[in-house]
Amino acid sequence: MAAVTLKNLSKMYAKVAANDNINMKIEEGEFITLVGPSGCGKTTTLRMIAGLLSPSSGSIFFDDEDVTHTPTQNRGIGMVFQDYALFPHLNVWDNIGFGLKIQKYPKDQVKQRVRQGVEMVNLIGLEGRALSELSGGQRQRVALARALVMEPRVFLLDEPLSNLDAKLRLHMRTELKRIHKRIGVTTIYVTHDQVEAMTLSNRVIIMLDGKIQQKGTPKEVYEKPINRFVGGFMGSPPMNFLENCEIIRENDHLFLVVKGIRFSVPRHFYRAIERLNLSTVTTGIRPEDLSDRNDAVTSQYKSHMLDDTIEMTIDVIEPIGANKLLDLYHKDLRLSAIVKADSSVLPDQHINIKVNLERIHLFDPKTEESLAYFDKL
Numbered sequence: 001m002a003a004v005t006l007k008n009l010s011k012m013y014a015k016v017a018a019n020d021n022i023n024m025k026i027e028e029g030e031f032i033t034l035v036g037p038s039g040c041g042k043t044t045t046l047r048m049i050a051g052l053l054s055p056s057s058g059s060i061f062f063d064d065e066d067v068t069h070t071p072t073q074n075r076g077i078g079m080v081f082q083d084y085a086l087f088p089h090l091n092v093w094d095n096i097g098f099g100l101k102i103q104k105y106p107k108d109q110v111k112q113r114v115r116q117g118v119e120m121v122n123l124i125g126l127e128g129r130a131l132s133e134l135s136g137g138q139r140q141r142v143a144l145a146r147a148l149v150m151e152p153r154v155f156l157l158d159e160p161l162s163n164l165d166a167k168l169r170l171h172m173r174t175e176l177k178r179i180h181k182r183i184g185v186t187t188i189y190v191t192h193d194q195v196e197a198m199t200l201s202n203r204v205i206i207m208l209d210g211k212i213q214q215k216g217t218p219k220e221v222y223e224k225p226i227n228r229f230v231g232g233f234m235g236s237p238p239m240n241f242l243e244n245c246e247i248i249r250e251n252d253h254l255f256l257v258v259k260g261i262r263f264s265v266p267r268h269f270y271r272a273i274e275r276l277n278l279s280t281v282t283t284g285i286r287p288e289d290l291s292d293r294n295d296a297v298t299s300q301y302k303s304h305m306l307d308d309t310i311e312m313t314i315d316v317i318e319p320i321g322a323n324k325l326l327d328l329y330h331k332d333l334r335l336s337a338i339v340k341a342d343s344s345v346l347p348d349q350h351i352n353i354k355v356n357l358e359r360i361h362l363f364d365p366k367t368e369e370s371l372a373y374f375d376k377l
């Protein structure tokens with residue numbers, strides 16, 4: 001196993017910087033996810049780590065060893081890509097052992113490692129089956145085992161679950177976590193699916209346009225997105241954005257006013273707003289931070305100085321398991337909110353919505369950076 005360090009890594013094509021000065025350190029045994037929209041440079045990063053693509057500049061280290069110019073076969077990596085390129089004419093056993101045979105491992109070692117691989121991904125009893133007789137998830141596991149039996153120092157996965165149906169993806173996610181827990185190999189997983197990123201890994205790295213936007217635990221990037229892009233990208237249903245919120249001062253208090261609705265600015269943003277001399281901000285509110293005022297236990301304690309209630313009209317109600325998703329409007333302002341499934345809400349009803357002020361996000365409208373990081377800027 002190895003730690004992986006990328007230093008100022010860039011890949012320039014004629015028209016685009018697919019990777020633009022990427023820096024990251026993945027600790028030995030860590031499971032990290034690279035996530036971002038299509039074209040942001042995830043595959044490019046992974047292919048450079050694999051040695052399938054040479055960087056335009058920068059370097060790649062496995063522990064202290066500079067592998068930037070080391071050929072793929074000498075890097076000790078295992079790879080599983082989206083089209084996991086198995087051999088349809090070979091059975092499960094021979095597919096898993098293929099790489100070991102090519103590298104001329106002694107027969108008894110091949111046998112022992114393939115056996116371990118079969119056990120690792122739970123394909124016991126299916127060793128003799130042709131690939132065409134397997135389900136998508138089983139084929140997926142063959143691809144994982146084929147890479148794992150090589151005992152890689154670093155395990156690279158590029159959207160390996162994208163060909164599977166929703167239920168199988170969920171199952172394979174758990175399976176991947178279990179395999180990682182058992183063998184603990186340094187794993188870099190690429191996906192454009194933020195839910196997958198949030199659930200799979202200890203740490204996520206969010207990319208956009210070839211650049212890293214934020215690194216952190218799923219909780220950190222969800223609760224404290226560094227900019228508007230990260231706020232909007234991580235989370236489903238997505239964060240609501242209220243553009244052009246005017247900042248109004250009354251006595252010693254700041255309020256946000258947008259399209260006739262008004263609520264208080266939490267104190268911890270005062271300093272950033274004043275220093276940056278902002279007259280408007282973009283507000284981000286997650287749907288779960290808006291609730292039916294009637295459901296709020298604290299309603300009787302409402303302070304007259306704290307404006308945390310907005311009046312909206314319900315347009316559409318969507319049941320989602322234990323909750324309901326409300327599509328709300330006020331003039332041409334639209335918000336989605338999540339309320340409990342037993343909440344007695346009806347379409348066209350006017351409703352008092354409580355904003356969980358402690359959890360709102362404010363972004364500088366010009367730079368789109370979060371004001372929560374003001375002290376660190």
Ligand SMILES: Nc1ncnc2c1ncn2[C@@H]1O[C@H](COP(=O)(O)OP(=O)(O)OP(=O)(O)O)[C@@H](O)[C@H]1O
Nearest residue numbers: 013014016018037038039040041042043044045192
């Ligand atoms: N061989 C190439 N020549 C020119 N441009 C390329 C080449 N390969 C990739 N690119 C560009 O580099 C950028 C990053 O591509 P990359 O494949 O890394 O994206 P990605 O994040 O993996 O996207 P996806 O989620 O769609 O797989 C894109 O703008 C892509 O068009």
Ligand SMILES: [Mg+2]
Nearest residue numbers: 042043044158
């Ligand atoms: Mg890709």
